[in-house]
Amino acid sequence: MRDNTTIKLEHIHRIYQVGDTEVRALEDINLSIPEGEILAIMGPSGSGKSTLMNILGCLDKPSNGKYILDGQEVSRLERNKLALVRNKKIGFVFQSFNLLSRTTALENTELPLLYSLDVPHKTQREMAMKSLALVGLEGREFHKTNQLSGGEQQRVAIARALVNSPSMLLADEPTGNLDSKTGEEIMKIFQKLNKEKNITIILVTHDPIVGGQARRRIHLRDGRIIKEEKA
Amino acid sequence: MNILRIGKVSLRALSRNKMRSFLTALGIIIGVGAVIAMVSIGQGAKAAVEARFNAMGTNLLTLRAGSHNYQGVRGGSGTFTDLKPEDADAILQQCDAVKYVSASVGSRAQVIFGNKNWNTSIQGASDKYPIIHNWDLTAGTFFDEGQIKTAAKVCVLGSDVKKNLFEVDDPIGQVIRINKMPFRVLGVLKSLGESGGFFNRDDMIVAPYTTVQKKILGIDHISSIDISAVSADKTSEAQKQVQDLMRVRHKIAPGADDDFEVRNLADIAESAAASTQILTNLLGGIALVSLLVGGIGIMNIMLVSVTERIREIGIRMSVGAREKDILLQFLTEAVTLSVIGGILGIALGIGASKVLSKVGGWRTIVSTSSILLAFLFSGSVGVVFGFYPARKASKLDPIEALRYE
Numbered sequence: 001m002r003d004n005t006t007i008k009l010e011h012i013h014r015i016y017q018v019g020d021t022e023v024r025a026l027e028d029i030n031l032s033i034p035e036g037e038i039l040a041i042m043g044p045s046g047s048g049k050s051t052l053m054n055i056l057g058c059l060d061k062p063s064n065g066k067y068i069l070d071g072q073e074v075s076r077l078e079r080n081k082l083a084l085v086r087n088k089k090i091g092f093v094f095q096s097f098n099l100l101s102r103t104t105a106l107e108n109t110e111l112p113l114l115y116s117l118d119v120p121h122k123t124q125r126e127m128a129m130k131s132l133a134l135v136g137l138e139g140r141e142f143h144k145t146n147q148l149s150g151g152e153q154q155r156v157a158i159a160r161a162l163v164n165s166p167s168m169l170l171a172d173e174p175t176g177n178l179d180s181k182t183g184e185e186i187m188k189i190f191q192k193l194n195k196e197k198n199i200t201i202i203l204v205t206h207d208p209i210v211g212g213q214a215r216r217r218i219h220l221r222d223g224r225i226i227k228e229e230k231a
Numbered sequence: 232m233n234i235l236r237i238g239k240v241s242l243r244a245l246s247r248n249k250m251r252s253f254l255t256a257l258g259i260i261i262g263v264g265a266v267i268a269m270v271s272i273g274q275g276a277k278a279a280v281e282a283r284f285n286a287m288g289t290n291l292l293t294l295r296a297g298s299h300n301y302q303g304v305r306g307g308s309g310t311f312t313d314l315k316p317e318d319a320d321a322i323l324q325q326c327d328a329v330k331y332v333s334a335s336v337g338s339r340a341q342v343i344f345g346n347k348n349w350n351t352s353i354q355g356a357s358d359k360y361p362i363i364h365n366w367d368l369t370a371g372t373f374f375d376e377g378q379i380k381t382a383a384k385v386c387v388l389g390s391d392v393k394k395n396l397f398e399v400d401d402p403i404g405q406v407i408r409i410n411k412m413p414f415r416v417l418g419v420l421k422s423l424g425e426s427g428g429f430f431n432r433d434d435m436i437v438a439p440y441t442t443v444q445k446k447i448l449g450i451d452h453i454s455s456i457d458i459s460a461v462s463a464d465k466t467s468e469a470q471k472q473v474q475d476l477m478r479v480r481h482k483i484a485p486g487a488d489d490d491f492e493v494r495n496l497a498d499i500a501e502s503a504a505a506s507t508q509i510l511t512n513l514l515g516g517i518a519l520v521s522l523l524v525g526g527i528g529i530m531n532i533m534l535v536s537v538t539e540r541i542r543e544i545g546i547r548m549s550v551g552a553r554e555k556d557i558l559l560q561f562l563t564e565a566v567t568l569s570v571i572g573g574i575l576g577i578a579l580g581i582g583a584s585k586v587l588s589k590v591g592g593w594r595t596i597v598s599t600s601s602i603l604l605a606f607l608f609s610g611s612v613g614v615v616f617g618f619y620p621a622r623k624a625s626k627l628d629p630i631e632a633l634r635y636e
Contacts, residue, residue, distance in 0.1 A: 059549065059629050080553040087551020098546045098633065102247065112550040114236060121236070160550065 005068075006167050006200045007033040007056065012065035012075075014051050014223075025051040026062070027223045035167075036198040038190070040205060040214035048223040050172075053204045057090055057170045058082045070167050087115050091161025095173035097153045099145040105132060105156045106141040112164045131159040135189055151182035158189060168200035169193070175210055187213050234563075237556075241563040244536075252568060255532045258525025259572025259612065260579055263605045265518035267580025270601040272587065273511025275594035280507050284500035286423065287364060290330075290466050291496040292458040294322075294473060297489055312452040314491065316440070318480060319357070319456045325476055328469035331359040331459040334440045338447050342436065343408040344396040351392050352435045353409060355443030355453070361420075363459040371403040371418025374439050382441040386414045390422035391433040410447055414438065458493075466497050515601075519608070525572065526612035533565050533620035544624050545632025558625040565617020566610060573609030577602055 014026040025048045033039055043049045054060035055067065058074055061082075067075040074085055091112075092098075099108045109128040113119060119127075132141055135155040145153055154174060161169050171190070175183030187210065193199050203214055211217050212231075219227040245252040296314040319334040336355035341348055354360075358375050361367065374385050386409070393402055402416045414436075423432050444450055460469035470493050477483075477491055537544070544557055580602075584595040 054630055057549075059633075080555075083548065083551050083553045086549060092549050094633070098542070098549070100543060100546060111547070114240075115547075115551040115553070115556055164551075 004035045005032055006035045006037070006070060007031070008066075008068040009056075010066040010068075012052075012055065012062045012067065014048075014055065014060070015063045025223050026055070029065070029223075029225060031218065031225070033168075033200060033202070035200055036194065037216060038194050038201045038203070038214045040203045040211040040217045041220065042205060042208075042211045042217055043220035044206060047220040049204050049206075049220050051223075052220065053170060053172055053202075056202060057092060058085045083115075087112055088164060089167040091158075091164070091166040091169045093154070093157050093161050093169060093171040093174045095176040097145075097150075097157045097177070099153055099156055099160075101146050102144055104142050104144055105137060105148065105152075105159075108145055108156050109159045109163050111160060116164060127163055128159070131163040132156070134162060134193070135159045149182075150178050151185060154178060154182075154186050155189065158186070158193075162193070162199075166199075168202060170202050170204070172204045173207070173210075174203065174205075175207065176205075180209075183210070234559075237559055237563050238567070240560060241567050244540075244564055245567060251532065255528055256568050256572035256575065258528035259522065259569050259609050260525075260576040262518065262522030262525040262612075263573050263576025263609050264579030264583055265521050266515055266605045266608070267577060267597060267601055268583040268587065268595075269514035269518040270511055271580070271584035271595040271597045272593055273507065273514050274596040274598055274601070275584075275588070276510060277504055277507040278596055279594045280503050281500065284496065284503065287496060290460040290463045290469075291363060292460060292466060292470055292473065293494045293496070294318075294456040294458060294477070295492050295494070296452070296454055297491045312450075313481060314453050314456070315451070316453055318477065319453070321480060322456065322458060322473055322476060326469060326472035328460055328465045328472050329458055330461045331363050333357040333360045333363050333457040334453045335455045335457055336440050336443050336448065336450070336453045338443060340410045340447065342392070342396065343411075344402075344405065347396050349392060349395045351389075353443055353447060354435050354437045355440030355447075356437050356457070357440060359459070360437060360457070363457050366423070367421045368418045369421050370401070371416070373437075374417055379439040379441050382439060382445050384412060384414045384438075384442060384446065385417050386436050386438040387418045387420060388416060389420050389433045389435045389437075391431065392436055393419045409436065409438075412446060463497065466495055470495055522605075522608060522612060525609075526569070526616040529565055529568055529613060530616035530620060532568075533561060533617055534623070536564070537561065537620050537624040540624075541627060541632050541635040544627050545629055545635065548627070548629035549633060554625040556625075557627075558621045561621035561624050562614065562617045565621065566613035569609045569613030569617075570606075573606045576609065577605060580605070 009029050009031040012026055012029040016023040016025055029052065041049050041052060051060070055062050062075050065075065066073060069085065070089060074082065077085065100111070106125070106128050109131055110124050113124040113127060129141060132138065135158050137152065137155055137159065140148065140152060145156060148156065169190070175186055178186065190201050191213065194201050203210055205211055215231050217229045218225050296312070316334045319332045322329055323332045333356050338353045339350065340353050341350050357379055358373060361373050368387065369390070373387055374383065378385055388402060396402070396407060402419060405416050406413045407416060408414070420437070440453060444453070458469065458473060460466040473493055474489070478489065481490055483489065547557060581597050584597050587593050588595040
């Protein structure tokens with residue numbers, strides 16, 4: 001049965017083994033995120049928010065617990081299956097943009113499609129152009145990423161995250177490397193995408209201004225959710 | 232992810248570091264070039280040897296008087312003196328696999344014409360000598376049976392002897408002196424060129440064996456008999472017949488050693504060809520080592536490239552690249568390098584073998600099989616040496632790769 005819950009975390013634990021000591025990065029996280037939500041995961045460094053983001057982004061697997069994404073349990077999938085989930089359902093936006101340098105905005109945007117099911121290259125191009133237009137980068141498609149400003153680079157990253165129509169965008173300190181004005185512009189794009197396309201957006205940040213834009217905020221400390229607030 | 236797009240991605244990555252890509256490919260270029268050039272030299276040598284033996288006649292057998300063995304003291308080859316012209320006649324009559332025979336006896340002598348003189352070898356032979364040795368005359372005629380019977384003082388000159396005694400003049404009908412005896416020149420043999428290093432067959436005079444026996448050496452035996460089998464595939468049969476006949480004629484008891492030896496030119500040709508094949512393999516093998524070194528160069532650069540691009544690998548993984556996508560991308564890069572190197576190497580190898588044959592005067596043959604082999608080998612060098620770095624890249628942890636600075 002498919003309800004409108006995008007993400008469901010049940011008793012998620014993540015334990016690292018460092019030498020003889022166990023590091024409990026996450027302890028008993030329970031979280032449910034409905035479709036179309038804007039959620040901020042907040043907390044100081046070392047609180048476990050990066051670990052949580054990695055698990056939500058299917059880059060890492062929980063040591064214990066269940067993670068259901070779009071009705072599919074993904075917590076026990078092997079590496080290559082997780083890659084497929086990332087490709088289809090998750091769009092990443094990183095603090096440091098993580099674009100391929102010396103490569104055009106268009107080619108960066110196409111990148112996830114390169115690893116998708118076979119669509120003709122022409123169709124991929126069109127999808128990428130549309131995605132770039134969505135973030136306001138018409139006319140910049142053939143610029144190399146190192147010729148673009150920080151704000152423009154982050155918009156290319158958002159276009160890339162959107163190109164495969166994912167279930168959610170996962171943004172890790174998306175404004176961290178930008179000045180406040182450009183940061184606001186990026187946040188406006190997220191708001192717009194959420195309103196117009198009903199895309200679920202998860203913001204991982206320690207910046208209260210960014211967090212303030214979310215409809216719901218959870219606070220982490222020492223691997224546990226200590227507070228949850230709604231706007 | 233289709234292979235064409237991967238190819239494009241790989242080509243772009245390689246073209247970003249043009250100099251480095253070229254230097255990496257250079258190892259393969261030189262390796263493949265060396266394989267092709269070296270093998271072409273070996274095969275050229277083999278073909279040259281084969282051509283020389285074919286020119287001598289592949290159905291040729293030589294019967295030589297054996298070594299004298301008296302109470303354990305062995306003389307050298309030809310020390311028996313019981314090989315007679317009658318043996319040659321008997322072989323011709325009684326062995327049906329034999330077509331021609333020529334009794335042969337040799338000497339060296341000083342030859343004089345006018346104010347020129349020259350020291351050369353005198354070959355005593357019968358009238359079938361040119362047919363047996365597949366050797367034409369450029370001028371005049373060879374001596375005939377009648378001149379052999381009468382031990383006429385006539386001779387035919389090798390082209391070098393003609394050059395030394397007559398230069399450009401016509402020698403036919405002229406009289407030269409061999410050991411102070413006058414010999415009339417009947418003809419001149421075609422030049423064979425250097426026929427394989429040890430002796431120059433153009434530097435000799437052919438005369439009737441009877442004349443050489445009686446007038447020059449004063450002996451009644453001969454040193455060998457040249458035998459021509461009826462066809463090339465009958466040489467072994469002819470060899471057997473000659474051996475059997477000679478044992479009977481020389482009354483050799485069963486189990487005792489022959490007092491003669493029969494050599495088959497085809498066998499000699501085969502072993503010579505085999506030894507040049509060994510040379511080819513050796514040269515090719517040495518060149519393959521350089522191709523191997525080129526492969527290690529590719530592995531080295533690919534490892535550097537993977538380390539440099541850990542972040543890129545992380546990005547690709549984060550947007551959904553699977554292990555095999557990353558593996559294929561880096562493997563394609565390595566194979567592209569080695570295949571491009573292979574193609575340029577083939578061009579270099581062909582060019583080098585052309586230059587060697589022009590400048591060095593060596594005969595070289597570039598065979599399709601050596602090109603194919605070098606190309607396939609270079610491709611597999613790319614796969615083998617590219618695999619480890621590519622696998623290393625594909626096994627990276629996406630989280631750490633993304634965090635890598």
